[in-house]
Amino acid sequence: MKIFSFDAETNGLWGQAWAIGALVYDENGVEIARFEARLPESVVTDQWSRENTLPQVQGITVTHEDYSSMLRDFATFYMANKGEADVVVHMGYIVEAKLLRDMHELDLIGDWDGPFPLYDVSGNLQAAGADPTSVDKFVAKHGLSVGEFEGGTHNPLYDSAVAAAVYRHLVK
Numbered sequence: 001m002k003i004f005s006f007d008a009e010t011n012g013l014w015g016q017a018w019a020i021g022a023l024v025y026d027e028n029g030v031e032i033a034r035f036e037a038r039l040p041e042s043v044v045t046d047q048w049s050r051e052n053t054l055p056q057v058q059g060i061t062v063t064h065e066d067y068s069s070m071l072r073d074f075a076t077f078y079m080a081n082k083g084e085a086d087v088v089v090h091m092g093y094i095v096e097a098k099l100l101r102d103m104h105e106l107d108l109i110g111d112w113d114g115p116f117p118l119y120d121v122s123g124n125l126q127a128a129g130a131d132p133t134s135v136d137k138f139v140a141k142h143g144l145s146v147g148e149f150e151g152g153t154h155n156p157l158y159d160s161a162v163a164a165a166v167y168r169h170l171v172k
Contacts, residue, residue, distance in 0.1 A: 002026055003167060004085040004115075006035075006078075007159035009053045010095050012046035016067045017099055019057050020074050021156030024081045025164055031147070035077040036157055037063045037070045052154060059150030060157070068106060071099070075108035086171075087115030090135050090163040091122050121163050124170040135162045144169055 006022035024033035038060045044050050064070035089096045097118075103109045122132040130138050136153060139146060144165045149158040 001168075001171070002085040003088055003164045004078075004082050005088040005160040005164035005167070006074075006096060006099075007089065007156040007163065008095050008099050009049065009057065009154060009156055010046075010098070011044060011049055013094055014098075015046060015049075016102075017070070017095070018043050018049075018067075019053075019060060019156050020070065020099070021060070021158075021160045022074070022077060022081075023157065023160045023164060024085065025168075029168060033077070033081050034157070035074060036060050037073060039064055039067065039070060043067075056151035056154040056158075057156070060155070071103055071106060072108055074099070075103045075106075078103070079109065079113065082113075082115060086119050086167070087117075088119045088121060088163050088167045090120065090159065090166070091133065092118060092120045119167060121167045121170070124167060128170055135159075135166045138166050138169075142169060 003025045008017035009019040010017050018039040020037045022035040023031055026032050040062050044054055100114055126132040139162055146161045146165050149155055152158055
């Protein structure tokens with residue numbers, strides 16, 4: 001199965017994204033496409049995000065000056081890579097679901113361009129008797145390979161990779 005896994009970091013749990021990462025893997029688990037985008041640090045006004053998330057994304061270059069242009073580029077990547085893929089997130093409501101809704105509201109994706117279904121690995125973890133809130137614990141327990149990323153949890157590329165690794169392990 002091809003996997004499209006994505007993650008975003010937001011200005012508070014309900015705010016707009018200021019960093020987006022997505023990884024696409026082929027049927028053998030080889031990365032075939034990558035998207036990374038980030039807004040300037042000045043847009044991150046939520047204190048928790050400044051303290052906990054910003055330090056994890058220092059390796060991601062600022063690529064956009066505003067949310068709408070970042071979202072437009074992500075929508076282009078999403079549409080080019082979602083076909084024939086299981087689209088995966090970890091605990092995708094609220095953050096990643098908001099990205100999809102915002103892309104639709106800005107007419108960047110159409111009514112039928114959403115991922116049907118959107119696979120949330122938290123349900124797979126719960127069904128396996130694991131903590132549905134922690135992909136990191138599952139990866140450590142099972143010795144799964146995630147790849148090398150600067151920063152860990154809260155780096156959207158790392159979060160995309162770890163969600164894909166857990167999904168592949170549980171669904172294979």
